[in-house]
Amino acid sequence: MGNPAFDILSILPFAVACSFGMLILLLEVFQRQTASRSYLAGIAVVGFLLTAFVSGSFLPTGTARATFGGMAWIDGYTQIFTSLFCLAGALTAMIAPRYLQEHGADRGEFYALLLFSVAGMIMMVAAADLVVFFVALEIMSIAVYALAAYTRRSKLSSEAGFKYFVLGAFASAILLYGIALVYGATGTTNLAAIGQAFGGDVARGATGDAAAMSTLAQNAIVAAARGADVSVAAVIGNTGAGAVPLAILGATLILIAFSFKIAAVPFHMWAPDAYTGAPTPVVGFMAAAVKAAGVAALFRVVSVALFSDSFRGGEYGWVQIFFALALLSMVVGNLVALVQGNIKRMLAYSSVAHAGYMLVAFTAVGFRGGDISMGSGLVFYLFAYTIATIGAFGVLSWLGSRGMPCDNFEDLDGVGYRYPWIGLAMSIFMLSAAGIPPAAGFIGKFLVFKSAVAASAAGGPGSGLLIFLVVTGILVSVAGVYYYLRVIVHLYMKKATREVPEMPYGAARWAIVICAVLTLALGVLPGKLVNSSEQAVGQMAGRADGVYQQSAEAPLPTPGGIRLIR
Amino acid sequence: MAETIFFIVFALGALGFSAAVLIAKNPINSAVMLVCSFFCLAGIYVMLSATFMAVIQILVYAGAIMVLFIFVLMLLNIRDDEIEAPRLSIHQGIAILAGTGIFFTIALSIAAWSGSSSRVAHDTMSDTFGTVEPIGDQLITSYVLPFEMAAILLLVGIVGAVVVAKKRF
Structure with a gap:
């Protein structure tokens, strides 16, 4: 039964992020109560940069590999998102110290939790097995729950943390139940094996061809011939016509849990309250990185496990589910954001709307029978969205101080003249969120909608619906321009009312500048990132029909991992 | 035969105690009923040959987690007069409808699965x-x-x- 090769190097990014988290926890112990902790933010930034560097350089690019016996995939897709999460984490660590000092919560645990949650995100995207995925999701989520409740003296922050925690725990339970049902129906938690089971056995069972031997059972026999465990074939025998409803139910529950994490309507109820109450730098991190991790992992899970072969073509309604989620999120998010008086609340609903735009890409992929190259726009969109969102919340947390929070539109009055650079940066972020060139958000939206139009161009039933989705998306995003421009109106056309106290730690301003420059740069010169996102999606490992299907030397997925006979 | 009897006892026990968790007015009673329900579940695990799971179920859930629950309940120190009688609001009505629907969906799916598939036979398992x-x-x-x-x-x-x-x- 030979041990799987433990390829420690492949999870080095995860290990580096975790080590820096622990280092910060240890340094915190030796701090005097009153000493400033800002230098820990510097260590965290170094940690994030090192993680991104390790992920980019120690792993040969263009080679996808399954590590730890098919538990995680280290491929271009993992790498590009590792760099995105590290960027988000580093920017948040730069923005946070000033805010934490202002709010009397300057403790090192903040940065440690930030590093741990990024480590969880990395493994979420890399996960090749639902068990790994679940543990990674929990590492990320629990760290973010604690961050949301970080400024505990504020009642709103406690409320935000508590609401997010309780509802998030509920979503985790739903996810776990979904995983259990899928495992019951397919006999495995391995994503690729689930994909094969859905594509082969389960789907064929549905059309009455139950006699056909599943790819999975074949795999198991091959594995048995190699001296692995023989009895696996007996377990695989589970799948059949009867397993179809169970598999669909399980997959639906998994989708519900994802929809919660990315705050798609109708699972968005927690977002406005959590975003309003949580510390502003954390909100930026939640709205950007957590959502990006959810969307990226969902894309992997969906395109490997749920869209494969005959299962993906919409036969069981995945396309319809994503269609409904995308439509509702775009419409509700944009329309409710129109009437918000609180900027954080407005941005919360706008992030719901952005989840809708991202789901348009999923609908397009599903419509084209799981042609995941349609999803490359999504990667770009996530970069543009993450950077602009962290920047926008960075401006809000830089402006806000204790007793004088920057929460409402009126609080931005005249900031554009009093602090010209900050005002300019905020305008860039708003233009990017609204999808107006030359900001990066425009290219992102363009690519996503383009993929949907291209998918519908192939014709077939439902292509009209896809066009309807795109048209609705464009119409509501025009409505969305109103509330984004309202921010700019307050920045430049009202009288100044506030004064921001000088703080010794000025990294927050640099973070805002970096966000603004990146947003503009990606908007003007998107070519390089577009190419690398296409490459990353093309290299996604584990796809049944992909070039990067697990190579011969990589261990076969161990279905279920149950060894009945030793 | 004996197996069926044990299964019926444990299954009915788990269901009954779970219902009691919901119905019991005093939170402490609910917690104790939950412990009993966990024990019945552990019994079912034993019958499924998942002995390790059964032990963990009792040690972690019935043991550690329930002690934690009861500590929290004691710290909160809820008096009887603070416990309000449940009222049925429109939200709860919708929740009951949705819950019933989900229950039947899951039940029917599981029934379809167990009726059709060849499950692992007991005799193929190792000791x-x-x-x-x-x-x-x-x-x-x-x-x-x-x-x-x-x-x-x-x-x-x-x-x-x-x-x-x-x-x-």
Whole structure:
């Protein structure tokens, strides 16, 4: 039964992020109560940069590999998102110290939790097995729950943390139940094996061809011939016509849990309250990185496990589910954001709307029978969205101080003249969120909608619906321009009312500048990132029909991992 | 035959105690009923040859977690007159409808599955199935990555709890 090769190097990014988290926890112990902790933010930034560097350089690019016996995939897709999460984490660590000092919560645990949650995100995207995925999701989520409740003296922050925690725990339970049902129906938690089971056995069972031997059972026999465990074939025998409803139910529950994490309507109820109450730098991190991790992992899970072969073509309604989620999120998010008086609340609903735009890409992929190259726009969109969102919340947390929070539109009055650079940066972020060139958000939206139009161009039933989705998306995003421009109106056309106290730690301003420059740069010169996102999606490992299907030397997925006979 | 009788006892016990958790007025009674329900579940695990699961169920859930529940209930110190009689609002009505719908969906799916498939026969199992040895073996071979990640998860949980609960910054 030979041990799987433990390829420690492949999870080095995860290990580096975790080590820096622990280092910060240890340094915190030796701090005097009153000493400033800002230098820990510097260590965290170094940690994030090192993680991104390790992920980019120690792993040969263009080679996808399954590590730890098919538990995680280290491929271009993992790498590009590792760099995105590290960027988000580093920017948040730069923005946070000033805010934490202002709010009397300057403790090192903040940065440690930030590093741990990024480590969880990395493994979420890399996960090749639902068990790994679940543990990674929990590492990320629990760290973010604690961050949301970080400024505990504020009642709103406690409320935000508590609401997010309780509802998030509920979503985790739903996810776990979904995983259990899928495992019951397919006999495995391995994503690729689930994909094969859905594509082969389960789907064929549905059309009455139950006699056909599943790819999975074949795999198991091959594995048995190699001296692995023989009895696996007996377990695989589970799948059949009867397993179809169970598999669909399980997959639906998994989708519900994802929809919660990315705050798609109708699972968005927690977002406005959590975003309003949580510390502003954390909100930026939640709205950007957590959502990006959810969307990226969902894309992997969906395109490997749920869209494969005959299962993906919409036969069981995945396309319809994503269609409904995308439509509702775009419409509700944009329309409710129109009437918000609180900027954080407005941005919360706008992030719901952005989840809708991202789901348009999923609908397009599903419509084209799981042609995941349609999803490359999504990667770009996530970069543009993450950077602009962290920047926008960075401006809000830089402006806000204790007793004088920057929460409402009126609080931005005249900031554009009093602090010209900050005002300019905020305008860039708003233009990017609204999808107006030359900001990066425009290219992102363009690519996503383009993929949907291209998918519908192939014709077939439902292509009209896809066009309807795109048209609705464009119409509501025009409505969305109103509330984004309202921010700019307050920045430049009202009288100044506030004064921001000088703080010794000025990294927050640099973070805002970096966000603004990146947003503009990606908007003007998107070519390089577009190419690398296409490459990353093309290299996604584990796809049944992909070039990067697990190579011969990589261990076969161990279905279920149950060894009945030793 | 004996197996069927035991199954019926444990299954009815689990259902009955779970219902009692919901119906009981005093939270402490609910907690105790939950412990009983966990014991019945553990019995079902034993019958499924998942002996390790059964032991863990009793040690962790019926033991550690329930003690925690009861501590919390005692700390909250809810008096009888503070417990309001449940009223049926429109939200709860919708929730009951949705819950019933979901229940039947799940029940029908599971029924369709169990009626049609060839499940693992008992006699193909090895003697050590469900014991500590094969599980431990799996944990440090095939599942070593999630196992090690769980260590980080626990650390994050501890740090998070301390951050949220400590008195002063």
